[in-house]
Structures are given as structure tokens and as C-alpha cells.
Amino acid sequence: MNDQIEFNADLPWVEKYRPRTLSEIASQSMTVQTLQKFIEKDSIPHLIFAGPAGTGKTSTAYALIHDVLGTDKILADTILERNASDNVRMDTRDEIKNFVNHTGMFQPKYKFIILDEADLIPKAMQGAFRRIIEMAPSNVKFIFMCNYIENIIDPVLSRCAIFRFFPLPFHFFSKQIDKICENEHIFINDEVKDAIFYISQGDMRQAINLLQMALSLVFEENQSKKRVFLHPDIVYQISGFLPLKTFKEFSTALYQEDIIKVKNILAENPSYSSRGLFRQTLSWILKQKFDKYKKEEIISKIGEFDFRLTLSADPTIQIDGFISELMILLEGIN
Numbered sequence: 001m002n003d004q005i006e007f008n009a010d011l012p013w014v015e016k017y018r019p020r021t022l023s024e025i026a027s028q029s030m031t032v033q034t035l036q037k038f039i040e041k042d043s044i045p046h047l048i049f050a051g052p053a054g055t056g057k058t059s060t061a062y063a064l065i066h067d068v069l070g071t072d073k074i075l076a077d078t079i080l081e082r083n084a085s086d087n088v089r090m091d092t093r094d095e096i097k098n099f100v101n102h103t104g105m106f107q108p109k110y111k112f113i114i115l116d117e118a119d120l121i122p123k124a125m126q127g128a129f130r131r132i133i134e135m136a137p138s139n140v141k142f143i144f145m146c147n148y149i150e151n152i153i154d155p156v157l158s159r160c161a162i163f164r165f166f167p168l169p170f171h172f173f174s175k176q177i178d179k180i181c182e183n184e185h186i187f188i189n190d191e192v193k194d195a196i197f198y199i200s201q202g203d204m205r206q207a208i209n210l211l212q213m214a215l216s217l218v219f220e221e222n223q224s225k226k227r228v229f230l231h232p233d234i235v236y237q238i239s240g241f242l243p244l245k246t247f248k249e250f251s252t253a254l255y256q257e258d259i260i261k262v263k264n265i266l267a268e269n270p271s272y273s274s275r276g277l278f279r280q281t282l283s284w285i286l287k288q289k290f291d292k293y294k295k296e297e298i299i300s301k302i303g304e305f306d307f308r309l310t311l312s313a314d315p316t317i318q319i320d321g322f323i324s325e326l327m328i329l330l331e332g333i334n
């Protein structure tokens with residue numbers, strides 16, 4: 001091991017630590033086992049991978065291809081990848097048709113068409129895939145990937161085996177993070193891990209990016225040491241959340257209806273974001289013991305303010321309104 005740590009901020013860790021084989025995919029065990037069975041039986045259907053961001057859909061697609069073809073090398077006549085923005089172009093449909101029907105000297109055992117963001121492909125265009133799938137030779141396999149399966153039309157769904165991906169539970173998240181930290185000679189304590197998990201909520205891409213970003217901020221001051229030490233506050237701050245201690249002060253001041261103090265706390269922590277504050281308040285409210293109806297009333301208010309931000313409302317005014325509403329709703333509770 002080197003005396004000094006190395007930190008290569010140019011290489012995104014999400015790529016460096018992307019699983020290469022199905023056996024390296026964490027947590028999605030039902031999916032992995034079934035795909036491995038398909039390979040064993042040499043019978044792969046068309047596939048749909050559906051689920052939230054950063055849970056391993058793209059990684060699993062490429063890991064499957066790796067395990068089927070036995071190589072990392074992506075060959076132009078074996079794999080075609082397109083996403084929703086490509087698919088609105090008419091020539092993409094022709095490109096896919098040509099790829100499907102291409103019969104060269106070398107006929108690979110399997111050819112894969114990966115269609116990312118399939119839920120964003122217009123329904124009329126999805127309809128065209130139904131026909132292409134039907135006409136495709138048996139060695140051509142489609143892999144559709146999407147976040148919202150509700151937006152995929154039935155004729156496509158019924159021609160594919162559907163696999164749902166789930167946010168990574170803490171146990172798997174923690175193992176992945178430990179692996180990266182060990183490899184990068186980083187030390188993070190449980191508080192930092194909790195903070196990353198609290199923010200990323202099972203989205204492993206966000207978790208790894210957050211870890212790499214936070215470390216790049218403290219790297220210089222730690223350069224001469226053998227290990228980098230990270231404080232959880234940094235993780236909260238770069239994600240637009242208030243550090244835990246500060247949030248505690250914020251919530252106490254809310255209960256005390258001390259609007260000046262609440263506003264001062266926010267003014268002293270300019271790195272928080274409105275949506276970060278809403279999310280943090282939401283998870284705090286969910287943990288409170290007070291009346292169920294009161295809780296529902298507050299949660300619905302948070303939803304309302306969050307929605308207004310999506311309509312480009314002024315965040316400063318919305319935060320002021322949010323604080324006032326919360327104080328009114330919390331009145332007399334504590």
C-alpha cells in the first residue's frame with residue numbers, strides 16, 4: 001500500500017465500481033438468479049427491467065450480456081443501445097430494423113437491443129416495437145429499461161419477461177460502500193454512512209456520487225494522511241440538507257414559534273435547498289408521535305409546497321410560507 005492516499009476525481013466511481021457480472025449485482029437476487037437460469041438453459045426471453053434510478057438496471061443488462069457472451073467487449077453487430085430521445089427520431093426505428101435483420105458472415109449466438117428510458121418513448125412508437133419484436137429472428141433479444149412500467153403499453157409488456165428492481169436496503173448499500181472505502185483507503189464512520197443512506201434512499205448511483213463528491217471536498221486537507229476522514233455534515237450540506245444538529249435546532253425553534261430564530265438558522269446555512277428542507281422536515285414529521293390526523297395535515301402541506309416549487313414558484317417566499325404554516329399546524333402540540 002502507498003504511504004499516501006491517491007484520489008482520482010476524474011474517474012467516476014459509479015463507473016469504476018459498476019458490477020461487471022451478474023454475480024456482482026447486489027440485492028436484486030430474484031432477478032439475478034432467474035437471469036442466471038435463463039443463461040444456463042440457453043433460453044433468454046425479451047426483457048423489461050423496471051424500477052427506480054440507481055438500482056442496477058443498466059448494470060444488470062450489461063452484466064447479463066457479459067455472462068452470455070463471455071466478454072466485456074461490446075461488439076457493434078451484437079449490441080445496439082438507444083434511449084428515449086433517440087427513439088423519437090424516425091431513422092432510429094430503421095436503424096433498429098436493420099440491426100435486427102442484419103445477416104452478415106458472422107451470426108452471433110445472441111444480439112441485444114437495449115432500449116433505455118422506454119417509459120418515455122411515445123406510445124405510438126412503442127406500438128412499432130411490437131411488430132419489430134414479432135418479426136425478429138430468435139437470436140435477437142430486446143431489453144427495455146424504465147423507471148415507470150405503467151407507461152409501457154400492454155402489447156410490449158406481454159412479449160417480455162418483467163423484472164422489478166428495488167432500492168438497495170441498508171445492508172447491501174453498506175457492503176458496497178465498505179468495499180469502495182476499503183479500496184480507496186477511506187475511513188468513514190457509521191454517521192457518514194447513515195447520512196448517505198438517508199439522502200440516497202437505496203439509489204446506489206446517488207450514494208456513490210455523494211461519497212466521491214464529499215471526499216473531493218476534504219481531500220486536500222487530508223492528502224498527507226494515510227486515510228481520509230469525512231464528517232457527516234459535509235454529506236448533508238452538499239445534498240442541500242441541514243446538518244443534523246442544525247435541523248434539531250430548526251425543529252425546536254419551530255415548536256417554540258420563534259420565527260426570528262428559524263430564519264436566522266436558515267440564513268446561517270445558505271447551502272440548504274428548499275426541497276432538501278421539505279424532505280428533511282417530512283422524515284422528521286413521520287417520526288413524531290403526535291396525532292395521526294395532524295401528521296397527515298402537515299404531510300399534505302409539505303406536498304403542496306413541494307409541488308409549487310415544481311411550478312417555478314419563488315423558493316424564498318415558499319420557504320417563508322412553509323415555516324408559517326408549519327408553526328400554525330404545530331401550535332400547542334409540544
Ligand SMILES: Nc1ncnc2c1ncn2[C@@H]1O[C@H](COP(=O)(O)OP(=O)(O)OP(=O)(O)O)[C@@H](O)[C@H]1O
Nearest residue numbers: 014017018025026053054055056057058059204205
Ligand atoms: N444492484 C446493484 N449492485 C451493485 N451496484 C449497483 C447496483 N445498483 C446500482 N449500482 C451502482 O450504481 C451505478 C448506477 O447503476 P445503474 O446504471 O445500473 O442504475 P439504473 O438502475 O440503470 O439507473 P437509471 O434508472 O437512472 O438508469 C452502478 O454503476 C453501480 O456502481
Ligand SMILES: [Mg+2]
Nearest residue numbers: 057058116145
Ligand atoms: Mg440505467
